[in-house]
Amino acid sequence: MLQVLFDALSLGSLYALGALGIALIFGVMRLVNFAHGDVIAFSVFALLWPSTDAVAIVFAGQMPWFLLIPFILAVGAGLSVLSEIVVFRRFRHASPATMMIASFALGFVIRYFLLMLFSSRPKSISLLPALSQPVEILGARMPLLQLITILATIVMLFALSVFVRKTRFGLEMRAAAENFTMARMLGVRANRVIMGAFALSGALAGAISIILGAQTGTADIQMGGAVMLMAFIATVIGGLGSLEGAVLAGFLLGAASVVMQTVLPPEARPFRDAFVYGAVILVLLFRPQGLISARGTKERV
Amino acid sequence: MSLLAVSDVTIRYGRLTAVREVAFTLAEGEILFITGPNGAGKSSLMRAIAGVTPPAGGRIDFGGTEITGRAPEEIARMGLSMVPEGRDVFGSLSIEENLMLGTGMHSRERGWKARAASALEEVYDTFPILKERRHGQAGLLSGGQQQMLVIGRALMTNPRLIAIDEPSLGLAPNITDQVYERLIALRAHRKLTLLIVEQSSTRAVMVGGRMILMRGGQVLLDGDAGAMGQSEALQAAYFGYGEH
Numbered sequence: 242m243l244q245v246l247f248d249a250l251s252l253g254s255l256y257a258l259g260a261l262g263i264a265l266i267f268g269v270m271r272l273v274n275f276a277h278g279d280v281i282a283f284s285v286f287a288l289l290w291p292s293t294d295a296v297a298i299v300f301a302g303q304m305p306w307f308l309l310i311p312f313i314l315a316v317g318a319g320l321s322v323l324s325e326i327v328v329f330r331r332f333r334h335a336s337p338a339t340m341m342i343a344s345f346a347l348g349f350v351i352r353y354f355l356l357m358l359f360s361s362r363p364k365s366i367s368l369l370p371a372l373s374q375p376v377e378i379l380g381a382r383m384p385l386l387q388l389i390t391i392l393a394t395i396v397m398l399f400a401l402s403v404f405v406r407k408t409r410f411g412l413e414m415r416a417a418a419e420n421f422t423m424a425r426m427l428g429v430r431a432n433r434v435i436m437g438a439f440a441l442s443g444a445l446a447g448a449i450s451i452i453l454g455a456q457t458g459t460a461d462i463q464m465g466g467a468v469m470l471m472a473f474i475a476t477v478i479g480g481l482g483s484l485e486g487a488v489l490a491g492f493l494l495g496a497a498s499v500v501m502q503t504v505l506p507p508e509a510r511p512f513r514d515a516f517v518y519g520a521v522i523l524v525l526l527f528r529p530q531g532l533i534s535a536r537g538t539k540e541r542v
Numbered sequence: 543m544s545l546l547a548v549s550d551v552t553i554r555y556g557r558l559t560a561v562r563e564v565a566f567t568l569a570e571g572e573i574l575f576i577t578g579p580n581g582a583g584k585s586s587l588m589r590a591i592a593g594v595t596p597p598a599g600g601r602i603d604f605g606g607t608e609i610t611g612r613a614p615e616e617i618a619r620m621g622l623s624m625v626p627e628g629r630d631v632f633g634s635l636s637i638e639e640n641l642m643l644g645t646g647m648h649s650r651e652r653g654w655k656a657r658a659a660s661a662l663e664e665v666y667d668t669f670p671i672l673k674e675r676r677h678g679q680a681g682l683l684s685g686g687q688q689q690m691l692v693i694g695r696a697l698m699t700n701p702r703l704i705a706i707d708e709p710s711l712g713l714a715p716n717i718t719d720q721v722y723e724r725l726i727a728l729r730a731h732r733k734l735t736l737l738i739v740e741q742s743s744t745r746a747v748m749v750g751g752r753m754i755l756m757r758g759g760q761v762l763l764d765g766d767a768g769a770m771g772q773s774e775a776l777q778a779a780y781f782g783y784g785e786h
Contacts, residue, residue, distance in 0.1 A: 413646060419632045424632075426594070427647070429646060429647075
């Protein structure tokens with residue numbers, strides 16, 4: 242029972258962090274950033290030397306954890322900010338659909354860039370191997386990594402919520418998410434707020450890539466895709482643009498997946514995702530605006 | 543020297559010309575009403591001045607610097623504070639957060655915290671209802687209270703010019719009276735320059751000052767509001783008989 246709870250929380254953590262990364266950017270510029278998943282993959286590959294061999298040639302991965310973690314977060318944030326400056330800035334006045342397609346295109350560019358350097362074969366890496374030891378908590382055995390994932394997510398969510406609520410930058414971001422034009426007329430700098438949102442979102446992508454890399458022990462250019470899809474669904478269920486909603490829905494999706502894995506009869510388990518998505522459709526039928534509907538449907542920058 | 547100079551400004555939306563070669567100036571300390579019927583181009587003009595929709599032609603100068611085509615945040619930082627039509631409070635933020643947003647642009651300056659705090663006190667003195675509800679959600683305020691909030695928020699930016707688009711929109715006449723009473727008092731007290739857009743010229747005639755009458759994207763009349771109230775040209779402009 243406790244095992245199920247921890248599984249649900251750790252899977253939910255991944256989805257919640259992913260959903261938050263998407264919701265942050267959607268909030269300030271109404272962009273659904275489908276390149277987010279590829280930023281996740283890129284952050285893991287930043288640890289390796291380019292090579293098409295099956296065995297990864299580790300380069301930055303040998304750093305001690307207190308350097309490694311900031312490095313990956315910085316790579317995610319850096320790539321995300323770069324994509325804003327190079328690509329999305331030119332689409333600020335475009336329709337949300339145009340921006341979404343641009344984000345798909347950017348995602349492919351990142352993915353094929355990785356493909357070119359590393360080939361499509363998943364590489365085995367050993368990222369923070371100390372974390373795979375099992376620990377026992379209240380009678381439930383789980384990898385230390387699972388516990389750390391849950392704790393780190395809670396810390397990150399808490400820090401982010403303090404940041405958004407208490408700092409001037411957070412205040413400007415909340416105002417911009419509600420009505421960007423009005424915020425600008427009060428002197429809020431559009432570029433600064435948008436780049437800040439991209440940096441935060443990219444750092445969250447970096448965090449996910451650390452967790453995924455450590456969990457699976459592989460680096461795969463597709464690895465962001467599955468999380469990205471679930472995270473996107475979580476932002477929709479949570480109410481697009483609502484940060485609390487995205488986190489809540491991320492955890493709910495994680496819980497739904499894990500619970501169905503345990504309660505479904507064994508022969509139905511391969512179809513677990515179909516049941517999860519069915520539940521998603523049900524939720525959206527009853528609450529099309531999402532669990533927590535975000536304010537500010539006014540025109541963007 | 544004029545604080546705001548609008549020279550031959552033309553604004554287009556696609557093939558539609560909303561404002562055609564409008565020109566006027568506004569001197570420091572002056573109060574100017576821009577009035578005119580629906581669709582006269584008043585709000586388009588305000589959006590161009592604030593930098594939200596850059597004009598297709600002409601130029602706008604503020605404080606001796608050209609601001610045509612500059613970003614809204616830059617124009618705001620130069621001391622031109624726009625209160626747009628429909629008020630635009632940040633409904634999910636608290637009243638105090640709404641007000642504090644206005645001081646953000648000064649946050650790099652020395653001693654801004656003390657100044658922001660005293661500006662906040664001043665706004666609360668002018669609008670006591672805001673102080674009473676300062677931790678409440680701004681979206682829950684009544685229309686009149688929201689109008690006071692956005693005027694207070696504009697004051698927090700320490701502006702040289704406040705431009706307000708239709709402060710009376712959707713307000714009961716007695717609430718509008720209160721809003722104007724505070725505005726006039728503030729102007730006298732802080733030597734503010736005011737640019738106010740209203741559909742009806744009644745308020746301009748009551749308050750006094752200068753008035754520009756727009757119609758069909760052009761300036762029809764420009765002069766003393768009190769004197770204009772007596773003239774037949776005003777009626778002609780609204781009701782469309784007479785030539786233009």
